[in-house]
Amino acid sequence: MSNRWQAVLKTAAFLKPYKSSMGFSLLALFLTAGITLSIGQGIRLLVDRGFATQSPELLAQYVLIFLMLVVLLAIGTFTRYYWVTWLGERVIADIRRKVFAHLIDLHPGFFETNRSLEIQSRLTADMTLLQSVVGSSISVALRNLIMLIGGVILLFITNVKLTIIVMLSIPLVIIPILLFGRRVRLLSRQSQDKVATVGAYVGEMLGQIKTVQAYNHQAVDKIHFNQYVEDAFLIARQRTLQRAWLIAVVIVLVFGAIGVMLWIGGMDVIEDKISGGELAAFIFYSIIVGSAAGSVSEVLGDLQRAAGAAERTMELLEEPCQIYSPANPCQLPVVTGNIVFQQICFAYPSRPEIQVINDFSLTVRLGETLALVGLSGAGKSTLFDLLLRFYDIQSGSIKLEGIDIRDLDLSDLRRSFALVSQNPALFHGSIEQNLRYAHPNATNAEIEAATKAAFIHDFILSLPQGYQTNLGDTGLGLSGGQKQRLAIARAILVDAPILLLDEATSALDSQSESWVQQAITRLSADRTTLVIAHRLSTVVTADRIALIHHGHLEALGTHAELMKSSDLYARLAMSRFQTSG
């Protein structure tokens, strides 16, 4: 079986928990199809017995039956529509939750080879497609299939001669409609893609609005954007033209065919070979059979596209997670900050030929502040990634409290660290929500103590909405220094035994710089701290400095020692360390 159909089966498995809803839907489906078909018989009785006999009582009786059928049809359709759509929405909600739960645990390396924008589009576009198929197309296909089969049987029962004529002429009507329909569908898909490109372009430009304006790039962007919009318009126009043709052709062919039938059938009625009711019922059934055949063929295209979406979704869901907790993790003792790197080697999975960390060994002492310094690209941030197990090393070992970090439960390991990165990640939401990110149950007093220690409390209070001030995406609306202090307050609140700090390279003004510096000093006072240092003030006050060069430990010691013993360090200190603060 091809992957695609396996994926469809796996997607269908999501329906399993909802057997009763499926039962309701199927029941309603058969009921409505049955009633629709029996309306033809109702029409026949109405014409032959109600009108032809000129009896008002019989007419009233048959109109009543007809109305009852209509009410039943309404109830059945309500049930079918509600349960089928419910199923579609429910199943897609389940798949979305499962995919997200899987993605958020996946190793970060996965997102390097798969653009997150593309994954986002899968989560929206593919899901919408699947939803429309589970929540409507399947039921439309099934209903029309039942009507098609039932309609053909009833056509034969009603009149064999006319049925044979209809059967011979159906392809004449259906084939042109299918051809036009296919072209319209192809153009609709192209049109959707074009609209998606327009959306992506707007997203990218608005996300980078300052760069766009700083480089006076608006005129060029307008030209590009106009091009995208015009492309989308041209395709939409073509699609509309084809669709208009399709509608016109359908009208001519379908009503033409009905006209022919009326002619042949009418002659039979005049010659008394069949009754007027039979002819009316016959025309009703032919319309049903014709439209059912059209719908089934149209829905088949949808089902095929949905199979593609199912395949991509299942691929995502089955992507193996390469970083996970061991089955029987070791118990982590109280973490004091005893970290040992032992001859570790590492290359990023996306560039396996470049050894970023090369036979690196280092023992971190309890409670010390260790500054990591080195040229840009030396591998400092990579060491943090390895400590947090975003990637696994290829050889050697990293031990925390004497235990290899690969033998620890991932959440235990990561709970031991508080990370303050160079560009602190803040999320959409209030300042308070951002502070509570890793410690949701913190009391207000704890939050205040943390923000005071990070020298950000007064600033927060100066905002009109204080702690409830909303931050835009990625902390929009705060300066670099404010973001860092907020991140430091968050780290204080987490109160993890080891602090990982990636100092900002961007120069802060001296006031802000000194606040950040003091906040860091407080934060690192009673815990083991690894800091990627870019400032002279930081390296001078650090207990020890590790100089990293090409992923290797080049030298280790205090500032004064390294200034004497290492040429590279002396050069680095002269040229690179920022002296502000």
Ligand SMILES: Nc1ncnc2c1ncn2[C@@H]1O[C@H](COP(=O)(O)OP(=O)(O)OP(=O)(O)O)[C@@H](O)[C@H]1O
């Ligand atoms: N995700 C990645 N995939 C492949 N290569 C990477 C990845 N991240 C970093 N690298 C490469 O690994 C090397 C070390 O990068 P790292 O970020 O650890 O350096 P760094 O010392 O922190 O530099 P800086 O001070 O400029 O931040 C660099 O050559 C970089 O290009």
